[in-house]
Amino acid sequence: MPRMEEREAGDAAALDALICSADRPFVIRGLVAEWPLVQAGKRSAKEARDYLVDHARKRPFTVSLGPPGHDGRLFYDSDMEMNFQTARGDLAAIFKGIDDNEGRANPPTIYLTSVDVHDFFDGLHEANHVDLGNRQPITSIWIGTRTVVAAHNDFPDNLACCAVGRRRFTVFPPDQFPNLYLGPIDNTPAGRAVSMVDFHDPDWDAHPRFAEAVKHGLVADLEPGDAVFVPSLWWHHVEGRDGFNAMINYWWRETPRWLGQPQDALNHAILAVRDLPEDEKAIWRQLFDYYVFENGPEVAAHIPEGKRGILDPLTAETAGRIRAFLMRTINQ
Known part of the structure; x- marks a missing residue:
């Protein structure tokens, strides 16, 4: 090499x-x-x-x-x-x-x-x-x-x-x-x-x-x-x-430490998405592209400012809310 x-x-x-x-x-x-x-x-x-x-x-x-x-x-x-x-x-x-x-x-x-x-x-x-x-x-x-x-x-x-x-x-x-x-x-x-x-x-x-x-x-x-x-x-x-x-x-990391770990998201996607029927997985792939990988202005432009929740750029506070929400839902 x-x-x-x-x-x-x-x-x-x-x-x-x-x-x-x-x-x-x-x-x-x-x-x-x-x-x-x-x-x-x-x-x-x-x-x-x-x-x-x-x-x-x-x-x-x-x-x-x-x-x-x-x-x-x-x-x-x-x-x-x-x-x-x-x-x-x-x-x-x-x-x-x-x-x-x-x-x-x-x-x-x-x-x-x-x-x-x-x-x-x-x-x-x-x-x-x-x-x-x-x-x-x-x-x-x-x-x-x-x-x-x-x-x-x-x-x-x-x-x-x-x-x-x-x-x-x-x-x-x-x-x-x-x-x-x-x-x-x-x-x-x-x-x-x-x-x-x-x-x-x-x-x-x-x-x-x-x-x-x-x-x-x-x-x-x-x-x-x-x-x-x-x-x-x-x-x-x-x-x-x-x-x-x-x-x-x-x-x-060049990103804030309060952001989540991508590996955790991958593990959760295996749990929640991987074994779905193919037609449903195709829809979720589109949703991931829309909200995560592309995340263009059209995602939240139609929602009033101040009401966009986690669709706005994340802060330590909103990241904490997501983390708490995930903990509640995963343990259900």
């Missing part, structure tokens, strides 16, 4: 300009090279772990544990159950498991996913962060042994910073989802539907359309200190390629 485009950003204003104008992923080499966590990891993986423990709060962390034999792939087993279990423990104790297995040829997988930096660490954000201007991102850290996370997408924009170890991102445009052979949307490794294709050993007989996805894919190999920007809804397959890896990422 072709390599992802590389860009440069000398300061926060330049980074903001890159993000605002981006319609595809890009890499920035050395964006966070001066972070203390990056510098600790370059000295040794153990020093990076010690640095994280020194900043960790005394509270249980949730960790995913996979047995040897999966090469770090966090995925389904033959019964479509997860091939890993979750546990909770002190960060130092979790890291001892990594220490004890360091250097082994086939170690178990130990992975802490999407840990909120502000909730679980003191001072880590202040010493290791990217200035994203007026954005108010969710800041998460991902820590663990060698891992392979199946291709998935996220609703927010994503700036992922490789802090310790090397990482590989393989990305695909949003419209490639039919060629990625997505798994269940309600039984997922981490809340998002994932590609069922094993990127390291594709089954071309079972997944022939993946060859088309490959034509549109991009690859980025990140070293410690590098960052990648993945726009909303782009599919990304992520590999932690060393015995110990840490990544800090930032998620944000």
Whole structure:
């Protein structure tokens, strides 16, 4: 696959300009090279772990544990159950498991996913962060042994910073989802539907359309200190390629947080619309186009101003009314 485009950003204003104008992923080499966590990891993986423990709060962390034999792939087993279990423990104790297995040829997988930096660490954000201007991102850290996370997408924009170890991102445009052979949307490794294709050993007989996805894919190999920007809804397959890896990422929406999650609307549409007779579904498709996807001025122009309810541009108040209405009707 072709390599992802590389860009440069000398300061926060330049980074903001890159993000605002981006319609595809890009890499920035050395964006966070001066972070203390990056510098600790370059000295040794153990020093990076010690640095994280020194900043960790005394509270249980949730960790995913996979047995040897999966090469770090966090995925389904033959019964479509997860091939890993979750546990909770002190960060130092979790890291001892990594220490004890360091250097082994086939170690178990130990992975802490999407840990909120502000909730679980003191001072880590202040010493290791990217200035994203007026954005108010969710800041998460991902820590663990060698891992392979199946291709998935996220609703927010994503700036992922490789802090310790090397990482590989393989990305695909949003419209490639039919060629990625997505798994269940309600039984997922981490809340998002994932590609069922094993990127390291594709089954071309079972997944022939993946060859088309490959034509549109991009690859980025990140070293410690590098960052990648993945726009909303782009599919990304992520590999932690060393015995110990840490990544800090930032998620944000350009739309207000009080808006609903599109995935919830999709789930509700499956419940309410998908299995209707075809003639009724055709009518509902027209209604969705009219009210949601097209949403032209003719939708509400004939209704007096101030009386249009949720057909007016949404506010936090009207969004709250919709949410309350949905909660009442779904539970009936």
